[in-house]
Amino acid sequence: MKRIIEVKNLYFGYEKNLVLEDVNLDIFEKDFLLIIGPNGGGKTTLLKLILGILKPWKGEINFYDDNISKKIGYVPQFSSFNKNFPISVFNMVLMGTIDSKNFIKKYKKEEIEKTKEILDKLDLYYIKDENINSLSGGLLQRVLIARSLVADPKVLLLDEPTASIDITSQLNLRDFLLELNKKITIVVVTHDPTSFAQIYDHIACVNRRLFYHGRGELDAQLLEKVYGCPVELLGHGIPHTLLKEHI
Ligand SMILES: Nc1ncnc2c1ncn2[C@@H]1O[C@H](COP(=O)(O)OP(=O)(O)O)[C@@H](O)[C@H]1O
Numbered sequence: 001m002k003r004i005i006e007v008k009n010l011y012f013g014y015e016k017n018l019v020l021e022d023v024n025l026d027i028f029e030k031d032f033l034l035i036i037g038p039n040g041g042g043k044t045t046l047l048k049l050i051l052g053i054l055k056p057w058k059g060e061i062n063f064y065d066d067n068i069s070k071k072i073g074y075v076p077q078f079s080s081f082n083k084n085f086p087i088s089v090f091n092m093v094l095m096g097t098i099d100s101k102n103f104i105k106k107y108k109k110e111e112i113e114k115t116k117e118i119l120d121k122l123d124l125y126y127i128k129d130e131n132i133n134s135l136s137g138g139l140l141q142r143v144l145i146a147r148s149l150v151a152d153p154k155v156l157l158l159d160e161p162t163a164s165i166d167i168t169s170q171l172n173l174r175d176f177l178l179e180l181n182k183k184i185t186i187v188v189v190t191h192d193p194t195s196f197a198q199i200y201d202h203i204a205c206v207n208r209r210l211f212y213h214g215r216g217e218l219d220a221q222l223l224e225k226v227y228g229c230p231v232e233l234l235g236h237g238i239p240h241t242l243l244k245e246h247i
């Protein structure tokens, strides 16, 4: 696998509070990377550093592919998204074609076509004229993913994508991401990895430090170290579902 993003000896904090300490992480082409860790462990912060929204205190983030830093799609944590913004599904997805440096512009015909194509692919075309504030959690999550896909990203970062959706939507999302992963790199950040336990290529555990990065087979001892509490108390059956079955 070809390495496309390298996080090297990264330190970051807010004001004086250190949040990430000496984090090292490689992300590969067509990787399915699962980043797990407890709430407050620094996962969202790490994504924002990779996206360039935050600047490291120390250390580096290197990109090993032409323009890869401009080809990163981002689906933010659901709770941070203002659902009351009055906009149709179509316009919401179309907005994904805007790059941050070019905010005021007319949409090109190709961009409108691309939006139609993505809506169709994600089975969202039938709700294109609905207002986003009328959608269920699962549908809105898919609209946000559609928006991140219209710009043809090579890497898609999703922050807690299963947090506010029902089990059926979680499984649909998992299958959809797996299909997408045939073409692009997927990075899922979650405090509850249950839905992704069987499908990742690499897993990284972040709780201030990066405790593990590899191909899986986490054991209870490591999870205890990362989550900082006895695994029995974690709930959701995380440790069991996370242990990859030996083939
Ligand atoms: N904008 C901010 N200003 C100050 N502290 C923050 C900010 N965002 C997050 N934090 C703190 O940084 C730590 C890591 O947060 P975060 O990256 O959101 O963790 P996670 O995504 O793993 O739940 C937490 O202690 C959180 O309270």
Ligand SMILES: [Mg+2]
Pocket (backbone or CB within 6 Å): 043, 044, 045, 077, 159, 160
């Ligand atoms: Mg978070």
